[in-house]
Amino acid sequence: MSAIVHVKLFFNFRSPYCYLASKKMWPILDDFNSRLLWRPVGGWDLRSTPDRAKTKMPLSRQDLGRFARRLGIPVVPPPVSTDPTLAGAGSFLAEKKGLLRPYIIEMMRAEWSYGRDIGQEDVLLDVAASIGLDRNEFVEAIHSTFNHEQLRKNAEEAVELGVIGVPTFVIDDQVFWGQDRIDFVIDELRERRASKI
Template sequence: MSRSVDLWIDLRSPYSFLAKDPAYALEKEFGVTLRLRPFTLDIQGTYNVRDPKVAERGLRRIKYLYADVRRFANQRGMIILGPKKIFDPTLIHLAWMYADAAGKGRALIDAAYPRFFKRELDYEDRAAVEALLAEIGVDVAGFDAFVKGPGPVAIGVHQAEADKQGIFAVPTFVVDGELFWGQDRIDFVRAKLAG
């Protein structure tokens, strides 16, 4: 049985997008099993404040984060545009879980991320999300039932497991119970796997 690495990501997170391909490379480099896991960041709670000074600092932080993420993206020829609003990730995370059950979870992630960060995919648009599922070869006939039934339960199971592992932000790698937060911590993950 191969060693496993959990990678907790939120499909709205530009840093998670940056972590994805280097994380995939870990499988080839170390023969590990990479388990991509959904984690929903509480972005609204973080930046929804009443004190104008605190809100302004939050806005400056967001602007800096996107400037920083673009530096990393530019090095790799990737386009990452900041979204025009804070999107609710529930529908796209449900689509991910649904696609994953059909063996197409990574295909959904690989198709969704670049479109979202080019502002070509609205994660809250049901028709667009279903079109994405169909495009990657997932039968959407059962998606509505999944969204209304087992889907939210599956998301809840992941969130509970994230809490159990101590996840607080994304992307977070977990190797043998040790957390490595941030796409720029991949060298620490490699060292842990090599050691």
């Protein structure tokens, strides 16, 4: 069996491209001897600036629609004002409890399939409860100063590695930016003979 390959994932819950990634990235973990190094960020980190987003959003929504049709998944965009920071902070608890995958899938589904505002605590609590997270622990996690500081540190690490957007997968010195680069991540894992089969 090959050595475990560490795959860092920089992720912002506000990104439509992270929504697409949440639907197609799991073979990286299921089919290979890999370990996900989870690097969520919050706010506007690793996203276009607010001014740039005004111009970019119509184009990215068109792009999202095309990819969604190809994947056969629904798209109902959330409110433009949605802030992903609390969702990012809460993801650390999900990771600790071994529920990161369902957390990512269900949080992105709530936001991008149903158009819910994941910046609202009641929406976050609905998702957390649906995957079995304790309500009180989750409230503590989303408001944790430590977790918010970790989001900031992840953004700093991304800059140090040359990461310019989300989702981005990093394997050693190889940086794969975008949900449409997941196949290249898989190719890299194959080249490293990390397949479980």
